[in-house]
Amino acid sequence: MNLVEKILARASGRESVEPGEIVVAKVDRLIMHDLSGYLTSQVYEKRVNVPIPDPERAVMVFDHHFAPPTEQQADVLQHNRRWARKHGLKLYDCGNGNLHHAAVRNGHIKPGMIVVGSDSHTPVHGTLGALAVALGNDSHAGTVLPYGKAWFKVPETTRVHLEGTPKPGVTPRDIALWLVGRIGEGELNYRAVEFGGPYVRGLSFWDRWLFPLLCVDLGAKCSFVEPDEVTEAFVRTLPGGDAGLLVHGDGEEAAQVLRFDVGEVDPQVACPPTVGNVKPVSEVAGTPVQYAELGGHGGGRLEDFRAAAQVLAGHKVHPDTRFHLVPSSREVFAEAAREGLVLALHEAGATWFPPSTGSNQAYNMGAMASDETMISTHARNFPGRNGSPDASMYLASSETVAASAVAGVIASREGGQA
C-alpha cells in the first residue's frame, strides 16, 4: 500500500484497502476558515446541533477577513466566534494568516493524520505526509463534528515524476503552473497524486508545498510527497512536531506514472479565465497591471518576500501599479521583519497587509473594476472572484509578480521589460 492507502486502512480499522472501495474512517483534524466555518456552522445548528464530543479535532482560522468592512461581515465573524466558544473549538481570529499556513505553523497538522476541510486547497497538507481531502460542509456538520468520521472512496494513484534541472530564473511555482497546463484541468479527476523524482526531492519544504497545492486543479482528491529527511527536519520545527508519526508507503509503483523534464520550462503565467490556461510569460508580456500581489495559498511565504526584495533592489514599484504584500502567517511577517525585508519592500513602494489570505475572493481587499488587472501568487483566477467579472487575474511566480510591479506591465525577471 502507498501512504494514502495505509492511512485510510489504519483509520478505518482494516488490514488493507483497495482503490474503489468506500470506507468510513476516523478524521484527525477539521480545518475551517471564516467562510467554510460559517457555512458549516449554519448546517450544524439547523440540522445536527448536538454537543461536539471532541472539539479539539476542529480548528477555525479567520483568513478571508482581517478587519470586516461591512456590518454583515462583522456579524458573520461574531456568529463564528459564538459558535466556536459554545463548542470549545480552537479559533485563530483575524490577523493570524492564511488557513493552511496558520494550521501548519501552529502545530495542528501532523504526518499520518487524516485532515479534512472544505477549502479546496486542503490537499496541500499532503506535503507533510498527511492524507488531506476537501469535503463539503454537510460531511463536516453531519459526520466529522458529531462522530469524528467521514466517508472516503479509496483513490487510484498517479505519480508525477519530475526530473532535470530548471533553466536559470525558472522557479518551482513556474514548474507547478506549467504542470497544470501540461497535464490539464480535471485530467486526474478523483485520483491521488504523488509528486516525486529528483527535482521534487531537491526542493525545500515550502517549495514542495506548491505542488500538492495545485492537485485540486488537476481534479485530484489528494496529493502527497513521500516523506524523507526534508519532511522530517521540517516536522521537527513545528510545535509538538514528532517525526515518529511519519507514515511511509511500501514503495510499489503507482498505477499511472507521468514523467516530465523540468528543464524545458520557461517562466509561466496562468491567464484568465482558468488556472489551466497557462502560457509562457513572454506571450503576455506588456499587459498593463494595476495590481500585483504576493499572498494567498500560493504565496506569502518568506521565500516570496526574499525573491521580491531581490527583484526590487535598486528599483521602485511603478507609479501605475499597487504592489500588495500579504504574509501567510504571523511567523512569516516576523521572519521578514528580522531579515529587513519589511522595510526594504516598504521603501521600494510596496504596501504590507495583515497576515491573511489577501485578495482571495475580495472579501476584505482586492476588488477590481472591469478594466483592471492583477498579477499575483494566488491559487485561483476565475472571473468574478475579484470584483467585476470582466476584471483579469493572472497567476505567476513571486519573481514575475515583483518584476511586473516594477514594470507596470506583465514582465519576467529576465526578459527586458523590467
Place this chain on the structure above:
Amino acid sequence: MKFEGRCWRFGDNIPTDRLVKTQYVFEPMEILVQHVLEDLNPEFPKQVQPGDIVFAGKHFGQSSGRAIATKALQATGIGCVVAETFARTFYRNCFEVGLPALEVGLNPDFAADGDRVRVDLTTGEFTNLTTQTTIRGAAADPFLVDMLEAGGLISLAKNRPEVFR
C-alpha cells in the same frame, strides 16, 4: 432512479464561483437561487422549471468545495445534474445534499438547450429523447444511491448512525 426533463446545456470548467458568486455567499437561499449561473446564461435562473436537467461539460463545479453551490443549484428545482465530468467535491456534495448527479464522459454534442432528456441513475443511461440516442455513463455507487434515498448525508447519518460510530 429516473428523471426526465428539459435540458439546459453549459460548458467546460465552470467553477462553483459562478453557481454562487462570492458577493452572495452570506445571503439567504431565496436570493442565491435568483443568481445561479446567471453570468453564463441569464435566462437560466429566470426560466428554469422543476424537473429540468442541467447538462454541463468537463470538470463541472471546480474551485471551492462549498456545498452551498450544490444547494443553490438544487434549489432551482432541477431534477438532476449531468456532466461530462465533475470536480470531485461537487460530485460528492451533490449526493450529500440529495441532488442526483450523473457523469457521462466526453460527449460535447450529445444534447443541446431545450432537448428532452432522460437520466437513469441506477443504470447510468442518459437518453436524448429529442434525437432518440442513448449513452451510458457511470452508474452511481450503491452507497451514494442509499444516501440519495435517505435524502442526503445528514439524514443518512441520523437514520443509520451505526455507519459512522
